[in-house]
Amino acid sequence: MSLALYPCLLWLCTNGLWTAQASTNEGSSPHRDLAPTNVDFAFNSYQRWVAQNSDKNTLISPVSISMALAMMSLGSRGSTKSLQNLGFNLTKMSEDEIHRGFQDLGVLFKQSNTGLEMKMGNAMFLPQNLKLKDSFLAHSKHYYESEALTIPLEDWSKASQQINKYVKKKTQGKIEHVVSDLDGPATPILVNYIFLKGTWKFPFSPENTREEDFYVNETSTVKVPMMVQSGSIDYFHDSEIPCQLIQMNYVGNGTAFFILPDQGQMDTVIAALNRDTIDRWGKLVTPRQVNLYIPKFSMSDTYDLKDVMADVGIKDLFTNQSDFSGTTEDIPLTLTVVHKATLQLDEGNVLPVATNGTLPHLPSESLTVKFNQPFILLIFDKYSWSSLMMSKILNPA
Numbered sequence: 496m497s498l499a500l501y502p503c504l505l506w507l508c509t510n511g512l513w514t515a516q517a518s519t520n521e522g523s524s525p526h527r528d529l530a531p532t533n534v535d536f537a538f539n540s541y542q543r544w545v546a547q548n549s550d551k552n553t554l555i556s557p558v559s560i561s562m563a564l565a566m567m568s569l570g571s572r573g574s575t576k577s578l579q580n581l582g583f584n585l586t587k588m589s590e591d592e593i594h595r596g597f598q599d600l601g602v603l604f605k606q607s608n609t610g611l612e613m614k615m616g617n618a619m620f621l622p623q624n625l626k627l628k629d630s631f632l633a634h635s636k637h638y639y640e641s642e643a644l645t646i647p648l649e650d651w652s653k654a655s656q657q658i659n660k661y662v663k664k665k666t667q668g669k670i671e672h673v674v675s676d677l678d679g680p681a682t683p684i685l686v687n688y689i690f691l692k693g694t695w696k697f698p699f700s701p702e703n704t705r706e707e708d709f710y711v712n713e714t715s716t717v718k719v720p721m722m723v724q725s726g727s728i729d730y731f732h733d734s735e736i737p738c739q740l741i742q743m744n745y746v747g748n749g750t751a752f753f754i755l756p757d758q759g760q761m762d763t764v765i766a767a768l769n770r771d772t773i774d775r776w777g778k779l780v781t782p783r784q785v786n787l788y789i790p791k792f793s794m795s796d797t798y799d800l801k802d803v804m805a806d807v808g809i810k811d812l813f814t815n816q817s818d819f820s821g822t823t824e825d826i827p828l829t830l831t832v833v834h835k836a837t838l839q840l841d842e843g844n845v846l847p848v849a850t851n852g853t854l855p856h857l858p859s860e861s862l863t864v865k866f867n868q869p870f871i872l873l874i875f876d877k878y879s880w881s882s883l884m885m886s887k888i889l890n891p892a
Contacts, residue, residue: 532582537882554796558881563687566639610746614666615689651679680831693745698843717892729780754871784861792891800832
């Protein structure tokens with residue numbers, strides 16, 4: 496996005512990724528005040544998600560989850576209200592300012608030149624006998640572009656088909672399956688979904704991609720398509736946190752941190768992830784001549800938010816003690832929130848060319864960095880420093 500469209504916000508990378516400077520045009524970018532809180536919530540949630548899924552791949556979109564929970568606070572009351580639990584200080588930012596910030600963020604994602612193909616949204620699916628208040632419907636539509644649809648919860652097979660069909664249409668076929676038709680909740684469902692795929696500023700050549708070993712653990716190895724690139728790449732080897740990392744930019748505002756923990760140090764690195772760590776890495780990465788190997792993969796994950804959100808303090812949202820009196824007259828109301836994230840990582844929209852099947856010569860004097868063992872991938876929007884995707888890849892196959 497051109498900064499001319501948002502003249503009041505200049506991110507000062509030399510002073511840290513999270514420092515913002517506002518000009519005299521106060522208020523034209525309300526999302527600027529959300530960034531630190533959203534990112535703190537992102538790392539906190541990510542670490543708890545990984546802890547609950549220690550032996551699995553993990554993929555979440557923290558900013559998408561924040562938007563969904565903030566939207567639900569429009570109709571919640573008392574301890575069910577999630578804005579404070581998301582980390583916001585309501586003595587410094589009013590509820591209206593927070594919602595306008597998320598609204599501004601949603602517009603930015605839709606209109607900015609991020610170089611990312613991103614399909615993101617929220618939708619509520621309700622039993623036919625439940626009526627939402629007009630005020631909640633209007634505000635959720637205004638701030639979050641969310642819709643509410645009725646489904647036959649007593650016929651879960653039919654209801655699940657309706658949900659999956661809706662999300663498939665909204666994501667133009669990128670997400671085809673959100674919920675199973677085997678069994679379903681007897682409560683209203685909020686579906687929060689996101690698909691993400693980007694175009695690299697310096698794309699990989701498809702003719703260089705070939706099958707290589709990926710070491711899942713000491714006893715398990717799988718074959719994966721490995722993308723290869725050689726050139727000047729932002730690199731840092733951390734002596735404080737046992738890892739090395741690559742930062743790669745997408746066309747536009749997207750940026751990705753590929754983090755390769757030292758052998759057996761995955762948990763240590765994840766525990767050290769926070770806003771200050773990413774800020775420090777952003778300052779310390781420097782261009783080096785690197786022969787880079789990164790797996791090509793598509794990854795998708797679906798979660799019921801109940802367990803993880805209870806761990807971060809948002810438990811009343813999912814119990815029969817919840818207060819949604821601003822949402823509907825039908826109380827007490829319990830809610831199921833499903834989060835679906837899909838990430839596609841490939842060469843970057845470059846057409847393949849003819850190849851004789853041999854890998855081009857890679858300079859021997861260059862540093863070789865192979866992501867051929869479990870690693871971490873974090874993707875941000877640089878303009879707003881929103882956490883678009885956070886993942887732990889144990890097995891890209």
